[in-house]
Amino acid sequence: MRLSVPSREGRLSKWGQSRREIPMTLPLVDLSASANAGNAIDAGLSTYGFLQLANIGITSAELDEVFRASEAFFKGPAVIKQQCAYRSAAENFGYQGLLEENLDPGAPADLKETFTMRNIVANPPPRERWPSDAFREIMCRFYAHALACAHDVQRRMAVTLGLPEDHFTRLHSGQNVTLRLLHYPANAALESLVEPDPAQLGAGAHTDYGFMTLLFQHGVGGLQVLDRNNAWIDVPPRDDVVVVNSGDMLERWTNGKYKSTMHRVRAKTGDRDRLSIAIFIDPDTDALIEALPSCVSSEKPARFAPISAGAHLQARLEASHKGRFTQ
Ligand SMILES: O=C(O)CCC(=O)C(=O)O
Numbered sequence: 001m002r003l004s005v006p007s008r009e010g011r012l013s014k015w016g017q018s019r020r021e022i023p024m025t026l027p028l029v030d031l032s033a034s035a036n037a038g039n040a041i042d043a044g045l046s047t048y049g050f051l052q053l054a055n056i057g058i059t060s061a062e063l064d065e066v067f068r069a070s071e072a073f074f075k076g077p078a079v080i081k082q083q084c085a086y087r088s089a090a091e092n093f094g095y096q097g098l099l100e101e102n103l104d105p106g107a108p109a110d111l112k113e114t115f116t117m118r119n120i121v122a123n124p125p126p127r128e129r130w131p132s133d134a135f136r137e138i139m140c141r142f143y144a145h146a147l148a149c150a151h152d153v154q155r156r157m158a159v160t161l162g163l164p165e166d167h168f169t170r171l172h173s174g175q176n177v178t179l180r181l182l183h184y185p186a187n188a189a190l191e192s193l194v195e196p197d198p199a200q201l202g203a204g205a206h207t208d209y210g211f212m213t214l215l216f217q218h219g220v221g222g223l224q225v226l227d228r229n230n231a232w233i234d235v236p237p238r239d240d241v242v243v244v245n246s247g248d249m250l251e252r253w254t255n256g257k258y259k260s261t262m263h264r265v266r267a268k269t270g271d272r273d274r275l276s277i278a279i280f281i282d283p284d285t286d287a288l289i290e291a292l293p294s295c296v297s298s299e300k301p302a303r304f305a306p307i308s309a310g311a312h313l314q315a316r317l318e319a320s321h322k323g324r325f326t327q
């Protein structure tokens with residue numbers, strides 16, 4: 001089954017109407033300090049679809065190790081990148097180079113390169129698809145820990161929504177949970193490789209596809225979130241927080257209560273490359289996403305038709321590939 005992807009204009013105007021103004025600083029929720037973190041997460045995702053979480057359980061040493069491996073890979077030889085090349089949306093694993101993805105399918109291709117890793121603990125691709133054994137071990141360890149931390153957040157969210165604690169975790173085994181390293185080269189590097197279109201972005205405007213995304217930035221900014229006045233608000237990098245945003249499926253699950261907010265990454269114009277790490281917490285393929293009874297009432301009838309998570313993810317990934325990967 002293929003799902004249609006709304007046009008860029010349609011999506012922009014839809015979010016333009018439903019979102020609140022985004023403050024200069026996103027809400028910050030400290031998981032270790034607040035017994036009511038679930039309520040604060042609920043407030044942030046209902047109001048903005050974005051927030052910052054502190055003390056999620058991942059240490060700066062762990063993050064540094066992943067960022068170091070990421071930097072070494074992206075700086076490394078093209079032959080290794082090609083050995084790990086991305087093959088298909090169905091597999092959702094491997095290296096994509098500059099201009100190989102359009103997160104906004106209606107805009108020029110993204111000025112970034114990525115290494116994507118779906119379901120790598122339960123079902124890792126063979127050894128020869130990885131840059132090295134050490135890289136694979138670092139990524140698998142980080143993936144497992146990040147998923148455990150995300151499950152902790154999901155348990156708090158379920159309780160706040162009046163659901164059994166495991167309501168979301170049991171549908172997020174890892175089958176579609178995806179770790180992604182992203183590299184946005186600075187201008188100098190870009191100019192030597194491609195001729196940038198002035199309208200071209202690091203990552204085109206988009207909403208995320210799944211339940212939620214955890215995003216670690218690393219000193220160099222560029223992430224922007226669209227507010228209801230159609231202004232792009234910078235999300236400055238902080239080493240001590242993870243940015244969390246709700247995706248399309250969580251918006252549907254909560255009947256629009258939690259927003260799947262449009263965001264993008266500016267093209268790098270400074271002299272420093274940007275690195276980020278995203279973990280897409282996406283539901284298992286057979287999960288049926290339909291509005292939670294507690295989010296539907298006579299005043300708020302169900303706004304979205306039920307969908308299968310797998311079909312939605314596949315359709316959005318394929319739209320961003322524009323026929324580049326056909327295997
Ligand atoms: O790299 C970033 O800061 C954001 C990337 C992003 O939004 C995505 O890959 O969905």
Ligand SMILES: [Fe+2]
Pocket residue numbers: 206207208213263
């Ligand atoms: Fe995103």
